[in-house]
Amino acid sequence: MARQVVERTMSVIGHNVNVMGPDGVILASGQDDRIGTVHEGALLAAQQDRVVEIAHSDALALRGVQPGINLPLRCHGQLVGVVGITGDPVQVRVLGDLIRVTAELMVDQAQAAESRQWRYREREEFVGHAAAGRLAPRELTEWAAGLGIDLEVPRRATVVAPAARTSEHAEALRALQRDLVQVRGVLVGRVEPQELVVFTPTGRSRGAHEDLTALLRGAEGRLRHATGRAFSGRTAFEHAYLTARDTLAVSGLVGADGGAYDFDDVPLLALARGMGEGWRGDLLAEPWRRLVAADRSGELVATFGAYIQHHASATAAAGALHVHRNTIRYRLARIGEITGLRMDHLPDVLMLYLGPVLGSDH
Known part of the structure; x- marks a missing residue:
């Protein structure tokens, strides 16, 4: 943020700009060799919370200082640093408040963006814990x-x-x-x-x-x-x-x-998935597992899927699979032989329908 303040303001005013922390250390400057050094004028401005102007004669008596003006920077009323403009105080004084207001606006915007990001991350964390049921x-x-x-x-x-x-x-x-x-x-x-x-x-x-x-x-x-x-x-x-x-x-x-x-x-399947854990689910899933194990080509599984999708209509399932209706009937009979279930009996059809989502391995 200090570098951004320096770059944006210097591109407009044509004077060197420094941004210091509350301890007077230069964080960013148009003069790279001054970064990391202590600016005693800025330190005085921060400690006394006032504008400090430094004339040519004053600069000789202070460490790390050039002529210019140093102004405290605040964010929500709290002193957060100092901004300095290098040059004859008489010439740069008129720019002081403009640069300070610009810098404070940039700091406020950065802090607001950081606050929004922090709040978003906290909401994200809350949602994850609440959805997983991990909160009392x-x-x-x-x-x-x-x-x-x-x-x-x-x-x-x-x-x-x-x-x-x-x-x-x-x-x-x-x-x-x-x-x-x-x-x-x-x-x-x-x-x-x-x-x-x-x-x-x-x-x-x-x-x-x-x-x-x-x-x-x-x-x-x-x-x-x-x-x-x-x-x-x-x-x-x-x-x-x-x-x-x-x-x-x-x-x-x-x-x-x-x-x-x-x-x-798919309300029935979705609810059944959450209730199918343990030995009861395994027991209900046995017919489906037998069908899958015996159906190496996948033909019978596809036939049962079409049969369910078309509301247990053999005629409609035959049309969807482009086979004769008698073929569907034969395959349903074969499914019954493998699973021990009757495909003309609704409870048995329902049991096989739930098979893929029941049992501990699903």
Whole structure:
């Protein structure tokens, strides 16, 4: 910042400018050999908090000093340094207040930018911890209040991940995070290193989600993303994140394709994924695992996917796969033989439908 003050002001006034810290040490100067030395005139200006003019005769008696004028610099009322202009005090006095005001404006802007960046980082940290469920209720409430985050505002989460493990796709995720800084109303964080979770308010504040959607559309093909259900209250961040995360995890199963998904597209699979851990999930997943192990060509899995996607209609599934309806019936019978399930019995079909997302290895 000191260098920027020197460069910008010297380009206008045609005189050497020095910027010193409160201890009188020259931080930046148009005369490089003076950087790091102590300017006794600046030290006096800082200690006494006043303008110090140095004539030619005074310069001979002080260390590290040339004729000129030195003015205290303040940021929000606090003395932070000194700015000096080299030259005959009579000639440069008229420039003093102008240079000081310019320098103070630059310092104020830099401090405001740093404050915004710090606040953004703290919000990012809060979002990551809240989404992961790592905060106790009191800690969550107090931290949110300190950041000005209203927990009663309904929010939904969108989890975004690279579509492939390449540097290009990873850069697309970083670019999205940079662009989101400019979107009003969003809260951004990370639970997993390679995923971004973005919270947007619902109801009257739909603009934030629309802006997010537009940014994601611009990264089509490079990013995958899924949006969960909206929640409010102390558990809102965690629940909204989990529904989005599980939606993204299951969206490619049983016939889904593309790069953008919504919880309402696959609600049963998304909820089942979160409940399928442990031996119960393993037991429910056994028929699906048997089918995958026996179906080396993938033909039966594809047939079941088409059957589900077309609402258990053998005729519609046959049309989608460009085969005869009897072929579909034969394959469904074969699926029944392998899994021990009946494809004309809804509970059995449902059990196989849930198979890909249940069990400890999914």
